[in-house]
Amino acid sequence: MRLKIVKKSIKEGISNGNPYCIKSLYVNFKEKEVYGKILNHLKEKGVGEDQILKFCKPNEYNGNTTYAFGLNCSDFTFNKVEQFGILDAKIIFAINDKGYINARIQIENKKEQVLAYEAPESNVDGWANGDNNANSAVVSDNAIKVSGVNSLPNEDLDIPF
Numbered sequence: 209m210r211l212k213i214v215k216k217s218i219k220e221g222i223s224n225g226n227p228y229c230i231k232s233l234y235v236n237f238k239e240k241e242v243y244g245k246i247l248n249h250l251k252e253k254g255v256g257e258d259q260i261l262k263f264c265k266p267n268e269y270n271g272n273t274t275y276a277f278g279l280n281c282s283d284f285t286f287n288k289v290e291q292f293g294i295l296d297a298k299i300i301f302a303i304n305d306k307g308y309i310n311a312r313i314q315i316e317n318k319k320e321q322v323l324a325y326e327a328p329e330s331n332v333d334g335w336a337n338g339d340n341n342a343n344s345a346v347v348s349d350n351a352i353k354v355s356g357v358n359s360l361p362n363e364d365l366d367i368p369f
Contacts (some may be wrong), residue, residue, distance in 0.1 A: 212295075213295055214234050216231075233278070234276060234278055236276035238272070238274050243275045249301060253301075256307075259309065260309070261284075293326060306364055
């Protein structure tokens with residue numbers, strides 16, 4: 209299942225005198241068919257629709273629907289992934305005794321079943337010209353000045369898509 213990591217969270221506290229630390233990811237996806245499969249799976253396990261909607265509810269923004277839920281993972285995975293990266297993993301949707309849904313990455317032979325991970329595009333480590341110093345950026349001679357910001361005229365834009 210391919211999921212976009214929206215947020216990383218750490219919940220710490222003390223329960224029965226023992227400290228705990230839960231690391232989890234808040235993830236989302238867009239595929240309505242996948243949501244339908246999750247819905248059917250949870251209903252087959254006897255989970256009520258109101259509990260399912262608390263766990264994974266459709267959200268609409270600008271005409272696009274996404275589905276989000278909390279995903280438990282190991283410290284190893286939590287430390288390796290970054291917000292807005294894409295995680296492809298085998299996910300288990302377990303239900304505890306109180307009827308709460310616990311989504312987590314499947315573990316086989318002490319290995320989490322992460323099939324792929326794509327780092328977010330915001331991981332920029334340099335520029336195409338090889339210069340990492342922002343003060344020495346080169347601006348084209350045909351750039352025009354707008355409110356103190358250099359910008360290129362529309363006809364000179366080179367859009368990569």
